[in-house]
Amino acid sequence: MTFLGLVIIVVDDRNISTDGFKVNTQSHLAPLLATAIKAELNKETAKNGYTEDGNTKERKDSAYKKHHPILLQLLADEAGCEPEDIHDFELQTCDTQPSTIAGAMKEFIFSGRLDNLCMSFCSLKALIDSTASETSLEDETGVRMVALYDHEEVGSNSAQGAGSPVTLDALSRITSAFGEDSKLLQKAIQKSFLVSADMAHALHPNYTDRHEENHQPKMHCGLAIKHNANQRYATNAVTSFLFKEIATKHDIPVQDFVVRNDMGCGSTIGPILASGVGIRTVDIGAPQLSMHSIREMCAVDDVKYSYDHFKAFYEEFSHLDAKLIVDI
Numbered sequence: 001m002t003f004l005g006l007v008i009i010v011v012d013d014r015n016i017s018t019d020g021f022k023v024n025t026q027s028h029l030a031p032l033l034a035t036a037i038k039a040e041l042n043k044e045t046a047k048n049g050y051t052e053d054g055n056t057k058e059r060k061d062s063a064y065k066k067h068h069p070i071l072l073q074l075l076a077d078e079a080g081c082e083p084e085d086i087h088d089f090e091l092q093t094c095d096t097q098p099s100t101i102a103g104a105m106k107e108f109i110f111s112g113r114l115d116n117l118c119m120s121f122c123s124l125k126a127l128i129d130s131t132a133s134e135t136s137l138e139d140e141t142g143v144r145m146v147a148l149y150d151h152e153e154v155g156s157n158s159a160q161g162a163g164s165p166v167t168l169d170a171l172s173r174i175t176s177a178f179g180e181d182s183k184l185l186q187k188a189i190q191k192s193f194l195v196s197a198d199m200a201h202a203l204h205p206n207y208t209d210r211h212e213e214n215h216q217p218k219m220h221c222g223l224a225i226k227h228n229a230n231q232r233y234a235t236n237a238v239t240s241f242l243f244k245e246i247a248t249k250h251d252i253p254v255q256d257f258v259v260r261n262d263m264g265c266g267s268t269i270g271p272i273l274a275s276g277v278g279i280r281t282v283d284i285g286a287p288q289l290s291m292h293s294i295r296e297m298c299a300v301d302d303v304k305y306s307y308d309h310f311k312a313f314y315e316e317f318s319h320l321d322a323k324l325i326v327d328i
């Protein structure tokens, strides 16, 4: 979709370099659709919203009463329908500039929404490629899956978010295809493993004090395994070991992340799914800078490391897990 939305932040403050800029999410983030003058000159652009003499047509649809005809015409053009066909919609503005590879050594990716499209891309491609050859599933004893959820950034509590029954329902339907055993789902869950992949905050050269001294995820150093004793991340010693073991075998770099004791810790869908489904989980993510800004930044190398790590994990987890002996 090529909808042209523009988000403007009004900055006219002489003290900004000393006092900083605090975004007011109500008044500073209003999307700009068109100027009133231009809209007046181009009434025919919104032909379906106006009558010949320029008055707004009487519409019974609620969308027509609530939204400007130019916006509705833009959306109708993109969707290939008439504006009056639109009954309602959800709309998000976003940066439409393509991602760029840059840096003196071409080592960085600048892109919108790296968090969490980067992990989504790497995991999906790894899954597809791990099953590409005719023999790739010959010795597989498990089911390889990728699950990509909506609404992680707003808490995952929605009908299709990680907090919904959708994961358990999917597992239930898949296991029911393998036989009549009424306990098959529970058995499958005990044998399963979840890699909760969400981007991680890399060490920033201007803010080195924001990271715990011995756990500073660095770009170009592979996926960071996230640990938190308060279970903001669902990693434990066993899941961390299994995930690292695959990396070690394939010479893929991997690192550990623990937040400073005096700082708040983010979270992921890892603990939500671990507690809701009862599945072993490791929380991991590729390091990046400028998370949640309109233009985020990560390292080219880490995309490759993430893909390689995920692919090897898909291919070898079942065999590795079968060999695991945990003495508690």
Ligand SMILES: [Zn+2]
Binding pocket: 115, 116, 153, 291, 292
């Ligand atoms: Zn995020």
